[in-house]
Amino acid sequence: MARRIGWAALLAAGLLLPMRVYPVLAADILAWALFATAFDIMLGYTGLLSFGQAAFFGGGAYTAGLLTQRLGVPYPLNALAAALAAGLLALPLMGLAIRRRGIYLAMITLAFGQMVFYVVNEWRSLTGGENGVQGIPRPALGGVDISSSTAYYYAAFPLAVLGLLLCWRIVRSPFGRVLLAIRENDVRTETLGYAVHRYKLLAAVLSCALSGLAGGIWVINHGFVALDAVHWTTSGLVVIMVLLGGMGTRLGPLVGAALVLLLRDFISTWTDAWGVVTGTIFILVILIFRQGIVGTIERLLEARTRPAPAPAPAVEEVASPHRS
């Protein structure tokens, strides 16, 4: 019962959000919450630290933006096309990246992300290079005008919620249980007869496709997309969101995304030192708050109801060879 009230409250909060913050920021929160939750399928539930997610978020954003600007593809088809494009891009890139693990995977995904950045930058005839894609229209949705920011928020809301539900469904399915096993010990999972490589690839492609969907929702919200969407700072930002909220928790990425965006909006009124602020948050979370907000709350609740040790977070159990 309490659980149902909680979900109803969350849904209500989502529906009332544009009245508390301005609608463009509200829709940004939707898009980034989906991006972070989708990324957590890889980071929190499969133990794959990708540092190149901007390629899929930004790639999705460029796809949706160009389809709308050049061919007049309406919402939500443009956002769905963004998901498809990001998934197709993830297939070769993540397929290669998951040939390595851990620290190498992080460096490889970072490098592939940078490759996509350079391609977008060089392919000026299509992407506009440094100018980006501007003036992306927002055609009416089945006769309903969604050109106002508030109208778009409510148009984007169901799609974002569907995306979030899909993420949560994926990690709680039998498939998701295998991902958890891979996170804990991929060699043992392989010996149990699971095709670990295929599971990792499918998890990554689904995660990236949903990130592309988030990028699509995001770009239609703003009406333009520029190079920073595919830059590695965007990849880093989504990692910060997930860690701050708590990786491998259901609501953590959503909370992290909302907090970071609200903080950025609040801070931008009196300083432009955004990099210093995000970097500092990052350092503090890594040093003293690795469970994240939701992870910490869950652990406290668990300690109260039954005093059992909390499960280890995703990547902590593999100690380095030093000081062991």
Place this chain on the structure above:
Amino acid sequence: MEIVLVQVFNGLISGAFYALLSLGLAVIFGMLRVVNFMHGALYMLGAFGAYLLGVQLGVSFWWALIISPLAVAAVGFLLERALLRRLYDLNVLYNLLLTFGLTLVIQDAMRLRFGVQGVPYSIPAQLRGAVLIGFMFFPTYRLFVLGFSVLVCLGVWWLIEHTRVGMIIRASTENPVLTRALGVDVDRWIPLVFAFGVALAGLAGVLAAPMRNVSPLMGADLIITTFAIVVIGGMGSILGSVVTGFFVGVLSALGAVYYPPAANTLVFIVMAIVLLFRPSGLFGSPEAG
């Protein structure tokens, strides 16, 4: 044909920077198992060090070449003692994330202080002009950068192969637990090796100052190319990182002759091909993960 030769030289110059940076990364990774994301930011600090020494104190390029890397080493030493060492017991990814956060702070703090445009730093008087090699004139300073980096790489290689410190580094790269069990105080060397590795980045920064615009973001994209080089070469090998650095420099420069837009992306395509056929890297050992 001439353009190809010119580009080979230019490629060797960018290769020299890649080599110095990936060499520092490899030394640090071997000893600490840390992938230092800050490396590009510290390269930038090295360049700014030379600039500030010159503008504020009138220190010449030659002294800056010594002082600035030492200052960067000091910064690295302090950060290792204050922050990085707290995470050695955890998964190595946490230190990558920590140094990523530090990169954001360092770069943004420098941007707030100096702006994104960057500042000029002039070539030292002794190295201005160009020299005739064979049929073409080549800027003296660039030749100096090439020769100097090769000397530094050889020096580091000698240090690692023929000194006691080098022996400890090689031993703990190979097997840290066993090295400790044999009575070597590995922990004592960790901050010093880290400082040494980042000093190489600082040195690369000073060398870059007269050639490239000294700006807060000069190391931001360079570090990612260097990561790709490290993946191509394989993390395990000191020699491998240097050779791959020069190889990728030349390859990108030659690629630019035939298809200019590919100059930046070529290294990533090479990385993809290496991952396809030899996932552990050209010089890496297969069990490295």
